[in-house]
Amino acid sequence: MALAQPAPTDTELDAWCLRWLGSGVSETLFTTAHLSAVVGVRLKDDREVVVKVRPPAARLAVCTAVQQALWHSGFPCPRPLLGPVPFGAHAATAEVLVPGGDLLALDGVAQYAALLARLVRQAPRPQTADMFAPHPPWTAWDHTLGRTWPPADDRDADLNALPDTAWLDEVGERVRRRLRRGPAGPTVVGHGDWGAHNLRWRDGQPWAVHDWDSVISAPEPVLVGLAAACWPTGVVLRPATLDESAAFVEAYQQAADCRWSAEQVQAAWAASLWIDAFNAKKLALDGVAWLSPEEADRRLALAGA
Template sequence: MTFDVARWCAERLGSPVEEVLFAGGHLSRVHGVRLADGREVTVKARPDSPRLAACTTVQRALWTAGFPAPEPLAGPAVDNGLAVSAERYVPGGDPAPATEHARRFAGLLARFVALAPPATAIGTLDPPPPWTAWDHGVDGVWPAADDRADDLNAAGHATPWIDDTGARVRRRLAAFARTEAGQRRVVGHGDWEAQNLRWAGDEPLVVHDWDSVTAAPEAVLVGLAAAVWPCGMVPRAATEQESAAFVEEYQRAAGRAWTAGEVEASWAAGLWVYAFNTKKASLDGVPWLDPREAERRLVLAGA
């Protein structure tokens, strides 16, 4: 399916494109443009999903509350089979704050969760991004991949230790979901990686990738972030020490000490996204998670 960004901007934003600033994307087609009226905007086109409207509702709510979110300008609306939206372009910034990385990344996520509207007030956020979807409904350990057509559960792609890790994590999170804390969902960002955040010194400049907004138990949401938050600042996932520091700093910023079960669930959720990414990487012969580290994280998760 093709998308005419110049036509869309003229029709939906009321001004023609004067200059294309950049174009690219991974799961979406993203164009940065300067309009004839002087505005600089980012236009995103991707397959339609019922969750996108709720994602934009959350983005607008946080922008209105003063959180460093780009201002939503239009959409999402279906155009030639694609869901298209526009937001104010926020250039610049660095992928890491100047100091106290774990404290600032975790504190900003705590602020996100505190400002976000309730999950019950925004419409559906289903289906969740697959790297967060430990409780998917398909047969096998793994959901459909987000960026490739391979069936991760196919016999030809068997990776015993990775598959066992994923299965054990799912069982641990299923047990947590039956607890009181596991049934209370908050709204947050499901891809809290350094590559999606920009900083001006120690102050957050902008948070990107609002299509990754998700709803989950707080410990699960934070655990997902704790495993990946340095990605883009460094070419790897978080170390065990960095994951632990993130969870501790989040609790401090949120003003509530977690139960032992919540801490274990955060380790399980972090290991889920780590194992999911490792499963995909294994199809290309690329190492990611070490099996010895996986086992240590399983112990911390109580799995």
């Protein structure tokens, strides 16, 4: 069962904005709620801002700091205004509303990959290996919880106790063993949910990258492999195909002006399979087939796992 974050009431939102942003709410522009409640508002002083409310977590402050640094460097992301600060029992941030923008078609793989390479280049260097811990579970192949799957982000079910998809448990363990083996290179900071649904474009140029709660740190090929699995999602309701993942990994290396070793490319394939397998375990609860055994076998082979 999905665990939606309830949207704040108008009264709560108005009081919070008055206290923390110095102006009450004139108009609510939109409201969405899933893992976070996200509300776009026009304040009485005519500013348009987005308020995001979710459970408190230490990593939120670090994610916001990365977003702030990227905005100052000229990267296309909303400017953070505040946070995280308390919102009742929750934590909230505020950022400037960046409206509009379009989804980019899948023939723009080089642009998707180049924008991620730009993010990695402009992001601050990670100060410690665990500065973003705990990572979102769909990226947390290196969790230390003792079983294959970390707790799901949006439901109560234990993914380790689902007999109908037990074949995915072996896939997950093989991926984890391959990624522990390395080598994958130095750790960088990037975005752990590099799907089309979080990216907006204008006339083929990047307009805004959203969802900065998904900042992670990982070896660069691992980060790219995660993105290579999910980058089309939002334009299409499926993961990347094998060819689409391969095209992304290749386009990223070209954009970053680097050439990875065979072991690093294998690490990217392993990371792509982690996110696919995690999502497949979770979406099976909804009757959605996200990953076939045949696709998993092909990615395992490419990962050297």
